[in-house]
Amino acid sequence: MSPISVRPAIERLDPYSPGLSIAEIQQKYGLTQVIKLASNENPLGASPLVLEAIRRHAAYAFRYPQGGNPRLVKALAELHGIDQSRIVAGNGSDEIIDLLIRLFAEPGKHSVVCFEPCFSIYPIQSRISGVEVRRCPLNIARNDFSFDFEALLNLVDDKTRLVFITTPDNPSGYCPPRQAVKTLAGRLAEAAPCCLLVVDEAYIDFADDEAAFSLLASRDLPENAVFLRTFSKSYALAGLRLGYGILPHSAAECFWRARLPFSVNILAEEAGLASLADTAFRKATLAAVREGRQVLGRGLAEMHCQVWPSAANFLLFQLPPKGIPAKTCFEALLEKGIIIRRLESYDLPEHLRVSVGNARENAAFLAAMRDILGGPPSGARPGAEFRSQ
Numbered sequence: 001m002s003p004i005s006v007r008p009a010i011e012r013l014d015p016y017s018p019g020l021s022i023a024e025i026q027q028k029y030g031l032t033q034v035i036k037l038a039s040n041e042n043p044l045g046a047s048p049l050v051l052e053a054i055r056r057h058a059a060y061a062f063r064y065p066q067g068g069n070p071r072l073v074k075a076l077a078e079l080h081g082i083d084q085s086r087i088v089a090g091n092g093s094d095e096i097i098d099l100l101i102r103l104f105a106e107p108g109k110h111s112v113v114c115f116e117p118c119f120s121i122y123p124i125q126s127r128i129s130g131v132e133v134r135r136c137p138l139n140i141a142r143n144d145f146s147f148d149f150e151a152l153l154n155l156v157d158d159k160t161r162l163v164f165i166t167t168p169d170n171p172s173g174y175c176p177p178r179q180a181v182k183t184l185a186g187r188l189a190e191a192a193p194c195c196l197l198v199v200d201e202a203y204i205d206f207a208d209d210e211a212a213f214s215l216l217a218s219r220d221l222p223e224n225a226v227f228l229r230t231f232s233k234s235y236a237l238a239g240l241r242l243g244y245g246i247l248p249h250s251a252a253e254c255f256w257r258a259r260l261p262f263s264v265n266i267l268a269e270e271a272g273l274a275s276l277a278d279t280a281f282r283k284a285t286l287a288a289v290r291e292g293r294q295v296l297g298r299g300l301a302e303m304h305c306q307v308w309p310s311a312a313n314f315l316l317f318q319l320p321p322k323g324i325p326a327k328t329c330f331e332a333l334l335e336k337g338i339i340i341r342r343l344e345s346y347d348l349p350e351h352l353r354v355s356v357g358n359a360r361e362n363a364a365f366l367a368a369m370r371d372i373l374g375g376p377p378s379g380a381r382p383g384a385e386f387r388s389q
Contacts, residue, residue, distance in 0.1 A: 007130075009127055009128070009130060010128065013124065013127055013128065014120075014124075014345075015124070016120055016121060016124055018039070019036070019038035019039045019339065019341050020036075020038060020334075020339050021036075022034045022036050022339070025334055025337065025339055028334075029334065029335055029337065031337045033337055034337045034338070034339065035337060035338045035339065035357065035361045035364055035365065036339045036355075037338065037339060037340050037354050037355040037356075037357050037361060037365060038339045038340050038341040038353075038354075038355060039238070039341075039355065040170075040203070040233060040312070040313055040314050040355045041232075041233075041236070041238050041355065042233065042234065042235075042236035042238070042285055043285070043288055043289065043292060043313075043355075043356055043357045043358040043361065044236065044281070044284060044285050044288055044358065045236065046236050046237075047235075047236060047274065047275055047278045047281040047282075048278070048281070049274040049275070049277060049278040049281070050236070050237070050271045050274045050275050050278065052274070053270045053271055053273070053274035054267055054270065054271055056270075057266060057267060057270045058267070060266055061266065061267065063266060064262050064266070065262055065264060065265060065266040065269055067261065067262070068256060069089045069264050069269055071269070071273060072089055072244075072264070072269050072272050072273060073087045073088075073089060075272075075273055075276050076089075076244055076276075079276060080216065080219070080246065081219055082219075082221075082246055083249075085249050085252060085253075086246050086247055086248070086249055086252050087244060087245070087246055087247075087252065088244060088245045088247055088252050088255045088256065088259070089242070089243070089244045089264050089269075090242075090243050090244065090245070090259070090263060090264065091241045091242070091243075091263040091264060091265075091268075092230065092232065092241040092242065092243045093200070093202060093228045093229065093230045093232075093243030093244070093245070094121050094125075094241075094243070095243070095259075095263060096228060096243055096244070096245045096255075097121055097122065097125060097164075097198075097200075097228070098121075098125045098129075099255060099258060099259060100162060100196070100198060100226065100245075100251075100255075101125050101126050101129050101131060101162060102129050102258070103251070103254055103255065103258055104161040104162060104196065104251075105126070105129065105131040105161040105162060106131075107129060107130030107131060108130055109159065110131055110132070110159050110160065110161045111131065111132040111133070111134050111155075111157075111159050111160045111161070112126040112131050112132070112133050112134070112160070112161065112162045112163075112164065113133075113134045113135075113136065113152060113155045113156055113160055113162070113163045113164070114133070114134075114135060114136070114163070114164040114165075115135065115136050115137070115138050115147065115152065115164075115165065115166075115169070116135035116136065116137050116138065116347075117138065117171070117343075117346035117347060117348065118135075118164065118166060118169070118170075119164075119166055119170050119200065120345065120346075122164045123135070131161075132159075134155040134160075135155075136148065136151050136152045136154075136155055137151075138169075138172070138174075144174065144308070145169065145172035145174045145308060145316070146174055146176070147165065147169075147174070147176050147180075149176075149180065149183075149184045149187075152165075152184075153184070153187060153188065153191060156188065156191050156192050156195065157192065158192060158194070160192050160195050161194065161195055161196065162195065162196050162198055163188060163195060163196070163197050163198065164198045164200065165181070165184075165197070165198070165199055165200065166200040166202070166203075167181065167199060167200070167201055167204060167213060167214070168203045168204065168206070168207065168213075168310065168311040168312040168389070169312075170202075170203070170312065170314075171314070171316050171341070171343055171346055171348070171351070171353045172308055172310070172316045173203075173308060173309065173310025173311055173312040173314060173315065173316060173389060174308070174309070174310075174311075174389065175204070175207060175213045175311040175312075175389055176213070177212070177213065178211075178212060178213050178214060178215055178218060178220070181197075181199060181215055182215060182220060182222060184197065185197045185215075185222035185224055185225050186222065188224060189222070189223070189224045193224075195224070196224055196225070196226050196248075196251070197222070197224055197225045197226070198225075198226045198228065199215065199216075199225055199226065199227050199228070200228045201214055201216060201227055201228060201229055202228065202229065202230045202232070202233060203233060203311070203312035203313060204216075204217070204229075204311075205233075205234050205286060206233070206234065206286065206289050206290065206293075206311060206312050206313045207311035207312075207389070208290065208311070208388055208389075213311065215227070216229075216246060221246065223248060224248070225248075226245055226246065226247050226248070226251065227245065227246040228243065228244075228245045229243065229244055229245070229246075230242070230243040230244075231243060231244075231268075231271075231272050231275060233313060234282055234285050234286060234289075234313075235272070235275040235276075235282065236275065236281075236285070237268065237271055237272065237275060240265075240267060240268040240271050240272075241268060242264060242268045242269070242271070242272050288356075288358065288359075289313045289356045290388070292356040292357065292358070292359070292362050293310060293313070293315065293356050293388055294386065294388065295359075295362050295366075296315055296354060296356060296362055296365070296366065297310075297315055297386025297387075297388070298386045299362075299366040299369070300315070300317050300366075300369070300386070301386045303320065303369060303370060303373050304320040305317045305318060305319055305320060306318045307386050309386075309387055309388060309389040310388060310389055311388065311389040313355060313356045314341075314353050314354060314355045314356060315353065315354050315356070316343075316351055316352075316353050317351070317352055317353075317354070318350060318351055318352070319350075319352070319373070320373065323373065324372070324373070325350065326342065326349065326350045326351065326352050327342065327349070329352065329369075329372055329373070330342050330352060332368075332372045333365075333368055333369075333372065336368045336371075338364065338365055338368050340352055340353065340354045340355075340365070341353040341354070341355075
């Protein structure tokens with residue numbers, strides 16, 4: 001029997017690295033309760049309207065969903081004030097990212113451009129598709145993780161088909177001003193008329209002023225731009241996998257031709273519709289995240305950690321200089337039943353990322369950090385400052 005042959009590009013591929021699960025930490029450390037602040041999930045859990053919708057429609061699990069998800073598409077069009085023909089839905093925004101690459105970039109011929117580090121699905125799915133990936137470093141040397149759009153544009157040529165940016169970015173929480181993104185779209189249209197700018201706005205609604213950062217929120221949509229949104233974060237549907245995109249009309253038409261049928265399952269669609277209807281839950285989510293972000297930021301700053309300004313539902317931080325390594329702190333938190341995120345996969349081994357939890361979870365995390373670092377009790381340094389972006 002001959003050995004199975006896999007494409008060399010797949011053998012060399014580094015897979016997506018998810019955060020640790022609650023179950024594996026419970027089993028490893030013999031814990032009954034674990035707090036997970038690693039995957040940027042909704043701190044309030046699921047919406048009551050969503051849970052009711054899932055119960056009500058569970059009996060229809062044997063049915064296929066309606067092709068094209070027209071009710072969801074209509075609701076999203078009304079939400080954003082956009083023509084329905086521009087909206088596409090997917091099995092998480094990951095599916096839309098993957099399909100955009102396969103639709104517009106030919107293997108061995110075209111390139112995709114993104115920052116480094118960035119959401120790893122962009123380079124992973126590009127390499128799976130046999131498409132060249134060109135990476136532009138973030139402004140880490142300036143220690144602000146900002147975007148150098150000039151350097152990014154220098155990587156673009158007539159073979160480039162997609163340029164990805166994440167606003168706010170993961171893992172830093174940095175978000176460029178809206179006008180800077182619009183200017184980038186305009187310059188990209190001149191430099192590479194066949195190229196699309198993909199603006200991934202998975203975390204944009206956690207910004208203190210969404211309209212100041214989002215072209216989509218301000219309904220200022222360049223013709224060469226794609227906007228991605230997800231139901232995983234503020235709508236609390238991470239486990240059901242639902243995302244959507246606003247594409248140019250011709251690109252949206254091609255998407256629906258190529259998308260696998262029924263990739264958005266019937267329960268995900270019903271949950272999505274229910275979450276859009278539950279405006280009170282979403283308002284409470286945004287308030288909890290914005291308040292919790294301040295609490296975590298101030299608490300970490302009191303312990304002499306460096307905390308980066310964030311417009312997302314997580315914070316990037318470094319431990320005090322000459323203190324314990326990030327890995328040691330991460331493992332000590334695990335022993336206390338608290339999961340945050342190490343960032344080795346982002347090539348940031350001495351940085352950590354913590355998701356904003358609910359008030360109880362945030363307090364437990366900060367108490368554990370004080371215990372590990374030997375820091376002052378809460379409020380001991382009222383002058384410590386943290387600001388959201």
